[in-house]
Amino acid sequence: MMRIVPILLVALAGLFLASLALGDIVIPARELVLTLASPAAASPDTHMILFELRLPRALLALLVGMALAVAGTIAQAVMRNPLAEPGILGINAGAALAATLLIVALPGAPAALLPWASFAGAGAMASAIYALSWRGGTSSLRIILVGIGLSSLTGAATTLLTAFGEIRDVQQAMIWLAGSVYDADGSKVRLLALWLSGPLALAWLGARELDLIRFGDGAARSLGQHVNLTRALMILLCTLISGAAVAAAGLISFVGLIAPHLARRLVGPAHALLIPVAALTGGALVMAADLLGRTLIAPAQLPAGLVTSLIGAPFLGYLLWGRRHVPA
Numbered sequence: 001m002m003r004i005v006p007i008l009l010v011a012l013a014g015l016f017l018a019s020l021a022l023g024d025i026v027i028p029a030r031e032l033v034l035t036l037a038s039p040a041a042a043s044p045d046t047h048m049i050l051f052e053l054r055l056p057r058a059l060l061a062l063l064v065g066m067a068l069a070v071a072g073t074i075a076q077a078v079m080r081n082p083l084a085e086p087g088i089l090g091i092n093a094g095a096a097l098a099a100t101l102l103i104v105a106l107p108g109a110p111a112a113l114l115p116w117a118s119f120a121g122a123g124a125m126a127s128a129i130y131a132l133s134w135r136g137g138t139s140s141l142r143i144i145l146v147g148i149g150l151s152s153l154t155g156a157a158t159t160l161l162t163a164f165g166e167i168r169d170v171q172q173a174m175i176w177l178a179g180s181v182y183d184a185d186g187s188k189v190r191l192l193a194l195w196l197s198g199p200l201a202l203a204w205l206g207a208r209e210l211d212l213i214r215f216g217d218g219a220a221r222s223l224g225q226h227v228n229l230t231r232a233l234m235i236l237l238c239t240l241i242s243g244a245a246v247a248a249a250g251l252i253s254f255v256g257l258i259a260p261h262l263a264r265r266l267v268g269p270a271h272a273l274l275i276p277v278a279a280l281t282g283g284a285l286v287m288a289a290d291l292l293g294r295t296l297i298a299p300a301q302l303p304a305g306l307v308t309s310l311i312g313a314p315f316l317g318y319l320l321w322g323r324r325h326v327p328a
Contacts, residue, residue, distance in 0.1 A: 004266045008280040012062075015284055019058040019291050020050060024299050052185075060184035061290045061304065062283040063192050064249045065259070069282020070203050071242035072256025073263070073275055077210040078234045079140045083319060085256035086242035089143070089235060092253075093151035093158075094125025095246040096177055100158045103173040104165035114176070115247035122243035125150060130235060137228050139217070143235075179252035179305020181290055192248045199240040200279070206234065207271035214269075252289075252305040254312020255282050261319070285311075 020036075021027045027035070027046060035042040035050055042050070068086065075084040086092060098121025102109050129150055133142040162170045209230050212220045217227045242256070259282035260274070266281075267273045286304055289311070293302035 004277060005280070008277065008284070012280055012284050012287075015287050015291070016058055016062070019061070019287055020054050022291060022295050023049070023054065024294075025049060056184040056186050056189050057181050057290065058287060059189045060181045060192065060248060061286040063189065063196060064181065064245045064252060065255055065283035065286030066200070066279040067192075067196055067241045067245035067282075068252060068255040068286070069259035069263075069278040070200055070275055071238045071245070072282075073260040073271070073278045074203060074210065074234050074238045074241075075256065076260055077214045077271065078231055078238070079144060080214055080216065081140065081144065082261070083257065083316070084144075085254070086238060087151070087253070087256070089238060089242075090125035090129045090147045090151050090154070091122040091239055091242045092246060092251050093154040094121040094123075095119070095243060096251060097121055097154040097158050097161075098124075099176055099250075100161050100173045103176065104161045104169045107166065107169050118250075119243045119247040122246055123239055125154065126235060126239040126243075130232065138231055175303070176250045177305075178303035179250040179308070180293075180303040181249050181286075182301065182303075188248060192244060195244045196241060199237050199244075203237050203241065204272070204275050206230075206237070207275060210234065210271040211269075250303075250305060252286060253309050254315065255285050255308055257319075258282075258308075258312055258315050259285055261315075 017032065021029065021032050027050065031042075031046065032050070035046055039047060039051065071086040071091075072084070075086055075089060076082060078084075095118040099114055099118040101121075102114055102117040129143060129147045130138065132150075133139070133146045135142065162173060165173070209225060212223055212225045213227065213230055213234070220227050220230075245252070259278045262281050263274050263278035267277050285308065289307035290304040293304050293307045296302065
C-alpha cells in the first residue's frame, strides 16, 4: 500500500513533463531536458514558452487539483456522504455569485480584485450555511440541506446577473465560471502555494479527527471528540482550501468528488494516508484535464473545468449506480 505514493509521484512527474513539452508547439524531449538543466542556454522562444507560459500553468493546475481534492476529502468525512464535494457547502456558488457580481455589475473594477471577491463570496456562503444550520448544534443533514437551498438561491442570482448584463462582461464571467488555469503566472502560483501551505498541513494533522467524525456524532462524542467544534473547524479548513483554489482558477468541478474516491480505493479510508494520496490524485486530474484541453483541438483550447465535468458526470453516475441498493 505504501508503494502507491512513489508510483503516484512518478506518474505525476511524467504528466508534469508532458504538460511542459506538449502544446501548439511541441518541445522535443532532449531540448526540454537541456532547457530545464540550463535555462540561460535556451532560445528566447523556448524559454518564454516553457518558463513563462507552461511551467506556471502546470504548477497552478497541480496546486488547484491538490486543494480541491483535499477539500473534497474533508467534505466527504464531515458530511459522511460519499457524494459530497466542496460545492455542497455552497463554496462554489458563493464564489460564482461574487465573481459574477464584480465582473457584470462593476465592470470598471480592477481585475486584481476578482480572486479576492470570489474568495470572500466562498467564505460568506460557508459562514451563512453554518449559521443557518445551527440548532443548538449542527448536523450533516442540516448543513447539506441548507447548502443546497442557498446554492440554488445564489445560482438564480448569478443567472439573473448574466441575463441582464452587457454581452462582453457576461462572456468574461462565463469564461471564469468555466474554470481554467490559462492565465497562470509566477506570482499567482507563489501566492496560492503560500496560502495553501498552512490549511493543507492542518488538514493532514487533523486526520484522526476526520477518522472519528466519519463514524457519526454519537460514536465520535463517546471517543472524546467535540463534534460541533471539530465540524466547524473542518468546514473552515475546507473553505480556506477550496475558496483559494476557486479564486485562482474559477469553478473546476468534480475534482473534489473523484480524487477522494480514487484515493480511497488505493489506500483505504484512514485519512493520514488518504489526504496526501487524494492530493496527488487531484493534482494529476487537473493537470491532465488542462493538458487535454489545450491539445485535443489545438490551437483552440477547452477550459480545464469543462474537461473535468465531462469526466466527472459519468463518474457521478457510476457512484449512484453502485449505491442503488443502499437504503436511503
